[in-house]
Amino acid sequence: MDRRKSIKSIILGGVAGGLAINGCKPGTEGEAGAAEALVQEEKHFGRTPEEKELLKKLHAEQFFNEHEMATLGVLCALILPANGTYGSATDAGVPDFIEFMAKDIPAYQTPLQGGLMWLDHKSNKDYGVEFKTATEAQQKEILDAIAFPDKENPTYEQQFFSLIRNLTVTGYYTSKEGIEDLGYKGNSPNVWDGVPEDVLAKHGKSYDPEWLAKCVDQSKRNEMAEWDDEGNLLT
Amino acid sequence: MQIKESSEIYDVIIVGSGAGGGMATKQLADAGLNVAVVEAGPFFDPADPKTMNQLKWNYESPRRGANTTRAFGEFDAAYGGWEIEGEPYTREPGTEFDWFRSHMLGGRTNHWGRISLRFGPKDFKGKTRDGHGEDWPIGYEDVKPYYDKVDKLIGVFGTNEGLENDPDGFFLPPPKPRLHEIFYINGAKKAGIPTIPGRLSMLTKRINTERGVCFYCGQCSRSCSVYADFSSGSCLIFPAQKSGGRIKLYVNCVVREVTTNEEGKATGVSYISKDDRKEYKLRGKVVVLAASACSSARILLNSKSKQHPNGLGNSSDLVGKYLHDSTGASRAAFVPALMNRKVSYNEDGVGSNHVYSPWWGDNSKLDFPRGYHIEVGGGMKMPGYGFSFNPNEFNKFFGLKVGGYGDSLRDDVKKYYGSVLGIAGRGEGIARKENYCEIDPTTVDQFGIPVLKFNYKWSEFEKNQAKHMQDTFEEIFHNIGAEPLGEKPGKDRDYGLEAPGRIIHEVGTTRMGNDPKTSVTNKFNQLHDVDNVFIVDAGPFTSQADKNCTWTILALSWRASDYIIEQLKQQNI
Numbered sequence: 119m120d121r122r123k124s125i126k127s128i129i130l131g132g133v134a135g136g137l138a139i140n141g142c143k144p145g146t147e148g149e150a151g152a153a154e155a156l157v158q159e160e161k162h163f164g165r166t167p168e169e170k171e172l173l174k175k176l177h178a179e180q181f182f183n184e185h186e187m188a189t190l191g192v193l194c195a196l197i198l199p200a201n202g203t204y205g206s207a208t209d210a211g212v213p214d215f216i217e218f219m220a221k222d223i224p225a226y227q228t229p230l231q232g233g234l235m236w237l238d239h240k241s242n243k244d245y246g247v248e249f250k251t252a253t254e255a256q257q258k259e260i261l262d263a264i265a266f267p268d269k270e271n272p273t274y275e276q277q278f279f280s281l282i283r284n285l286t287v288t289g290y291y292t293s294k295e296g297i298e299d300l301g302y303k304g305n306s307p308n309v310w311d312g313v314p315e316d317v318l319a320k321h322g323k324s325y326d327p328e329w330l331a332k333c334v335d336q337s338k339r340n341e342m343a344e345w346d347d348e349g350n351l352l353t
Numbered sequence: 354m355q356i357k358e359s360s361e362i363y364d365v366i367i368v369g370s371g372a373g374g375g376m377a378t379k380q381l382a383d384a385g386l387n388v389a390v391v392e393a394g395p396f397f398d399p400a401d402p403k404t405m406n407q408l409k410w411n412y413e414s415p416r417r418g419a420n421t422t423r424a425f426g427e428f429d430a431a432y433g434g435w436e437i438e439g440e441p442y443t444r445e446p447g448t449e450f451d452w453f454r455s456h457m458l459g460g461r462t463n464h465w466g467r468i469s470l471r472f473g474p475k476d477f478k479g480k481t482r483d484g485h486g487e488d489w490p491i492g493y494e495d496v497k498p499y500y501d502k503v504d505k506l507i508g509v510f511g512t513n514e515g516l517e518n519d520p521d522g523f524f525l526p527p528p529k530p531r532l533h534e535i536f537y538i539n540g541a542k543k544a545g546i547p548t549i550p551g552r553l554s555m556l557t558k559r560i561n562t563e564r565g566v567c568f569y570c571g572q573c574s575r576s577c578s579v580y581a582d583f584s585s586g587s588c589l590i591f592p593a594q595k596s597g598g599r600i601k602l603y604v605n606c607v608v609r610e611v612t613t614n615e616e617g618k619a620t621g622v623s624y625i626s627k628d629d630r631k632e633y634k635l636r637g638k639v640v641v642l643a644a645s646a647c648s649s650a651r652i653l654l655n656s657k658s659k660q661h662p663n664g665l666g667n668s669s670d671l672v673g674k675y676l677h678d679s680t681g682a683s684r685a686a687f688v689p690a691l692m693n694r695k696v697s698y699n700e701d702g703v704g705s706n707h708v709y710s711p712w713w714g715d716n717s718k719l720d721f722p723r724g725y726h727i728e729v730g731g732g733m734k735m736p737g738y739g740f741s742f743n744p745n746e747f748n749k750f751f752g753l754k755v756g757g758y759g760d761s762l763r764d765d766v767k768k769y770y771g772s773v774l775g776i777a778g779r780g781e782g783i784a785r786k787e788n789y790c791e792i793d794p795t796t797v798d799q800f801g802i803p804v805l806k807f808n809y810k811w812s813e814f815e816k817n818q819a820k821h822m823q824d825t826f827e828e829i830f831h832n833i834g835a836e837p838l839g840e841k842p843g844k845d846r847d848y849g850l851e852a853p854g855r856i857i858h859e860v861g862t863t864r865m866g867n868d869p870k871t872s873v874t875n876k877f878n879q880l881h882d883v884d885n886v887f888i889v890d891a892g893p894f895t896s897q898a899d900k901n902c903t904w905t906i907l908a909l910s911w912r913a914s915d916y917i918i919e920q921l922k923q924q925n926i
Contacts, residue, residue, distance in 0.1 A: 163406055163409065163413075163414060163427065163428070164403075164404035164405060164406045164430065165422075165427075166432055168422075168438075169422045169427075172422065173415070176415075177415075196758060196759075197758040197759070197762070198758075198759075198760070198762060198763070199759060199760055201760050201763070204763075214415075215415070215417065218415040218416060219416065219419070222415075222416050222419065222421050223419070223421060261758060265756045265757050265758050266754055266755065266756035266757060267755070267756055269755075279756075280743070280756070283744075283756075283758060283762075284741075284742040284743065287740075287741045287742070287744050287762060287766065288417070288736075288738060288739060288740050288741060288742060289417070291736040291740050291741055291766065292411040292412055292417040292418070292736050292737060292738065292740060293412050294410070294412050296736070297410070297412075297735075297736060299763065300696065300736065300766065300767065300770065301696035301697075301767075302696065302733065302735060302736060303696060303697070303698060303699040303700075304570070304571065304699045304700065304701035304733075304734075304735055305408060305410060305570060305572075305701070305735050306408070306570070306699065307408075307568040307569075307570065308568060308569040308570065308699045308701060309568070309569065310528050310529070310569040310699070310700075310701070310702050310703075311529065312529035312530075313529070313530075313531065313532045313535070313698075313700075314695075314697065314698050316695070316697075317532065317694075317695050317697070317698065318532075318535075320695060321532060321690060321691070322690075323532065323535045323536070323539075325529065325530075325535070326538075329530070329538075329550070330529065332512045332526065332527065332550060333526055333527055333528060333529045333550070334510070334525070334526035334527065334528055334529075334557045334558065335526065338558070339557065339558050339559070339566050340558075340559050340566060341558065341559065342558075342559050342560070342561075343508075343525055343558045343559065343560050345505075345523045349501075349513055349521055349522055349523045349524065350513075351524070351525070351526060353558075
């Protein structure tokens with residue numbers, strides 16, 4: 119896209135939504151079938167060559183084995199299951215996110231891998247099956263015992279659960295589905311003109327009229343600023 | 354080794370392209386001078402889609418914005434960080450300093466908070482006021498005309514409040530406060546702390562036809578693709594190029610030293626090209642250092658010659674001394690009255706606080722001599738990596754169980770979304786000779802250039818100030834019925850006072866003064882020892898203020914540039 123044109127369109131707010139999704143690179147969508155790693159690398163993030171190199175390296179590695187990935191799939195869907203409106207954390211791709219984060223932040227590797235092994239150990243011991251194939255009731259019985267961490271001295275099992283729960287929730291709410299579920303309205307061109315009346319009323323707040331009088335009149339935002347010699351804005 | 358030397362002799366060589374270097378580039382090129390700008394990092398234009406981060410979603414990245422590669426998150430615009438591979442710095446054991454560098458055209462102006470505060474009349478005369486530090490050789494009246502011009506050239510929103518030490522200016526109108534900011538205003542008022550609209554260099558209104566108007570995405574830290582916020586490239590260097598200025602950009606070029614002749618005058622700079630790792634020389638009539646306070650000190654200290662055996666401009670032995678950063682401490686709280694928010698609207702606003710509290714206290718009645726201002730954070734932000742870690746931790750304030758899993762977690766996340774208020778203090782520390790950077794004779798970087806070693810300790814003044822911040826924060830939180838999070842940092846943790854350098858307002862390493870024995874530069878940012886070398890970053894600051902330093906860097910760089918033009922005309926340099 120031509121740079122001047124792209125600036126103009128953002129100012130006008132017209133195509134900015136499309137910009138955000140396509141990364142302003144025509145043709146990206148058309149290259150279907152390319153490996154995910156390649157697509158990721160193609161996306162623009164103002165990344166430095168070193169950062170691109172790191173991404174490429176991490177994408178080429180696989181940390182969790184197939185069984186662990188399958189277990190993560192079951193676990194993430196227990197932590198944030200589908201409801202009537204939205205899919206589960208697993209549907210939103212959270213296991214892949216956790217796989218990436220384990221490579222990106224290596225300190226996560228041992229607690230995650232060890233925690234998953236402990237899950238199987240516990241399930242085998244109590245029910246004679248691996249965690250992923252246990253019944254939902256059995257799985258929940260295991261989780262119930264570790265999902266409410268001791269405030270002072272959480273056990274390693276509790277710490278594992280808190281970590282996997284944090285990654286699941288953050289992974290879900292940073293996904294496209296999760297953002298829609300949350301209802302976040304930003305990250306798009308906007309004209310901020312204060313907190314809506316109904317929201318102010320809900321929280322029992324109001325604007326100080328004296329303060330408001332100093333604020334920008336958004337209907338004049340495109341008029342060129344001019345001042346008198348004392349710094350009083352004239353336009 | 355043969356060092357390649359340019360045949361062209363530039364009128365001015367400017368080292369660094371951040372706030373100070375950008376302003377010097379604009380003023381000197383606009384005056385018709387032939388300018389070379391030498392920048393350690395790559396070219397960067399916030400409008401280039403290839404390098405643009407603005408309006409990206411976290412799900413477009415596999416790490417969802419985590420800060421693995423960039424300290425302030427992977428979408429932050431700065432190329433660099435607290436540590437840069439192959440370019441180390443060291444610290445005297447038992448002392449602290451963290452140094453944030455951003456190597457790219459525009460430097461740290463690409464990602465900063467855009468808080469643009471003028472120093473006030475009292476800020477230039479600290480010693481007269483309380484006996485600490487040193488007075489500047491200039492006063493507010495010397496800088497005011499330049500602050501006025503900077504306001505108009507670059508654009509800053511705010512309000513004229515008639516405050517004695519927070520001067521009025523030529524402001525664009527500010528945006529209305531967000532919901533959490535209304536809570537803050539009320540809580541601060543009850544504590545007797547005045548709050549006024551923020552003062553940020555973002556265009557809430559058009560100031561020219563070249564730059565766009567803010568569209569309230571809250572992402573100034575990613576650098577604005579429509580140039581609606583201030584960064585040095587978009588607002589200074591590119592416009593100077595566009596209007597026909599003779600500007601040659603040398604990017605990916607790391608300056609090693611200022612070269613000098615037999616008479617001890619500067620003849621140019623030598624630099625290492627990152628592209629071929631060879632050393633080159635540029636020749637110029639005037640050298641302007643704007644590499645950042647510490648980097649410029651490093652260049653001077655490394656510029657040793659027969660004529661300048663102690664480093665360039667260092668006959669006073671003060672280059673690197675009086676290093677000081679802003680103080681900083683913060684606290685966050687859970688605000689029950691901000692629970693269960695309506696998510697019906699876009700609350701991003703501008704990329705920093707719409708309101709702030711300038712220093713209100715009377716230091717003569719306190720156990721610390723200088724003030725601080727308060728910044729506010731919060732709101733319904735875009736979820737990124739780390740969002741809703743411990744999603745129902747605030748249950749503990751209601752005697753409910755913390756933890757669990759299942760569909761109810763979604764309710765917890767929504768219940769608490771946007772209910773945290775953060776408050777941070779940014780204050781003035783005293784410039785002290787004992788706090789300094791120097792060359793570490795035992796360590797070089799990957800380009801063979803000796804690196805800096807830092808030696809910095811906060812004094813009781815700064816710690817007392819941090820204690821006052823913490824008590825103030827708690828009072829404000831109490832006033833709005835908020836529950837402060839975590840333990841209140843006590844004496845054992847210096848009351849939460851951040852390590853020196855963490856606020857990224859480091860100044861003072863080439864301080865200005867009238868006496869060449871007690872200062873490095875004169876009141877026009879010119880080295881006392883070498884009249885064709887100027888420093889236009891924050892190095893010449895005689896003292897910080899309870900303000901951020903960028904607007905003063907810009908004003909002083911413009912003032913120094915006017916002086917350079919005049920001196921060249923008069924053939925004095």
